[in-house]
Amino acid sequence: MNRPIYLDYNATTPVDSRVLETMLPWFTEQFGNAASRTHLYGWEAAEAVEIARRQVARILGATEKEIVFTSGATESNNLALTGVFEASSKKHFITVQTEHKAILDVCAYLEKLGGEVTYLAPDTDGLITPQQVSDALRPDTALVSVMWANNETGVIQPIRELARICNERxxxxxxxATQAVGKLPVSVEGIDLLSLSAHKLYGPKGIGALYVRKGTPLNIQMHGGGHERGRRSGTLNVPGIVGLGKAAELAQQTLTQEAERLAALRDQLETQLLQQIPGTRVNGSRISRLPQVSNLAFEAVDGEALLINLTRIAVSNGSACTSASVLPSHVLKAMDLSDDLAHASVRFSLGRYTTEENIAEAISHVVAMVAKTRTDFLVM
Structure with missing residues (x-):
């Protein structure tokens, strides 16, 4: 059976073979607990964790002691927001309507605990402005949380300016920064907390990290053992941590070249689909976005039927975390798309193993299937 061409790299990435090779010994020969400091097995594991911590710190421009390993970006987000909420006397938070559910659901939880959250509305390109953040800040604002790059549209927010305003206040x-790390140059300069996940940059699932600037007040959320300098208890996932470190190292080595290659392939895909399929539009900014993402809306198409017919490519119409929902994408709705257009939108996300041949085949297939779906839609 021929497998479809994978164009859903924003949902997850395959583990790079070099990452897997680095991880394998830590499942078998070198299986020690990194907290066991009385024998060789524990010493080896602890050293491997610290090497990975340096690799992750390096891609962020952070120090090793500021990296806290977690089970992934969702846990990192929970630790960051809930940890600050509990540690601060201030209970007002600011975020954006287009954030991932791993932020929005935490904010909803904090509201139940008595917190207040301001949800900033983006423009039709999916962007917010520094002025919006400045205007929303209050004396009781504890934290502002803004996604670096959107998982559905690839839109990149003006993080530097937003961080500067918060620093000044x-x-x-x-x-x-789950979608940004490993795809864009990411620096934690001016940032207090930053979340990332290994499986978005060709590492394993179930491992991530939270950058915590030294001195940032943060209540722990995982009790028991005081691991990770007391920030996050639990036996360390040494193979996963090693994999995250190696994935970060590899991504940093080819960051610029890979971004240029993927942007060229993305532009080829996008240009051809816009030219060959009338009534097609790009969702989100075409200037401030990730190099490998194109979110396209196809007019007069039943979105569900289109995805069912796109059998030769693996794509999605939103976040993998909300793909079971029949509701239109909350990201696209916040950008003022109609329900019909939001349902008829498809996210194409390219990655390390996408080729020119893949893109050519995807173009041909999408053109044919949109035409077929439109005919069926009009007949209905």
């Missing part, structure tokens, strides 16, 4: 700034 004495407000903590957090960014969910």
């Amino acid at each position: 004495g407000v903590l700034f957090h960014s969910d």
Whole structure:
């Protein structure tokens, strides 16, 4: 059976063979607990964890002691927001309507605990402005959380300017950089907290990290053992941590070249689909976005039927975390798309193993299937 061409890299990435090779010994020969400091097995594991911590710190421009390993970006987001909420006397938070559910659901939880959250509305390109953040800040604002790059549209927010405003006002700034790390140059300069996940940059699932600037008040959420300098208890996932470190190292080595290659392939895909399929539009900014993402809306198409017919490519119409929902994408709705257009939108996300041949075949297939779906739609 021929497998479809994978164009859903924003949902997850395959583990790079070099990452897997680095991980394998830590499942078998070198299986020690990194907290066991009385024998060789534990010493080896602890050293491997610290090497990975340096690799992750390096891609962020952070120090090793500021990296806290977690089970992934969702846990990192929970630790960041809930940890600040519990540690601060201030209970007002600011975020954006287009954030991932791993932020929005935490904010909803904090509201139940008595917190207040301001949800900033983006423009039709999916962007917010520094002025919006500045205007929303209050004396009781504890934290501003803005996603670096959106998982559905690839839109990149003006993180530097947002962080600067928060720094000037004495407000903590957090960014969910899950989609940005390994794809863009990411620096934690001016940022207090930053979340990332290994499986978005060719590492394993179930491992991530939270950058915590030294001195940032943060209540722990995982009790028992005081691991990770007391920030996050639990036996360390040494193979996963090693994999995350190696994935970060590899991504940093080819960051610029890979971004240029993927942007060229993305532009080829996008240009051809816009030219060959009338009534097609790009969702989100075409200037400030990730190099490998194109979110396209196809007019007069039943979105569900289109995805069913796109059997030769693996794509999605939103976040993998909300793909079971029949509701239109909350990201696209916040950008003022109609329900019909939001349902008829498809996210194409390219990656390390995408080829020119893949893109050519995808173009041909999408053109044919949109035409077929439109005919069926009009007949209905």
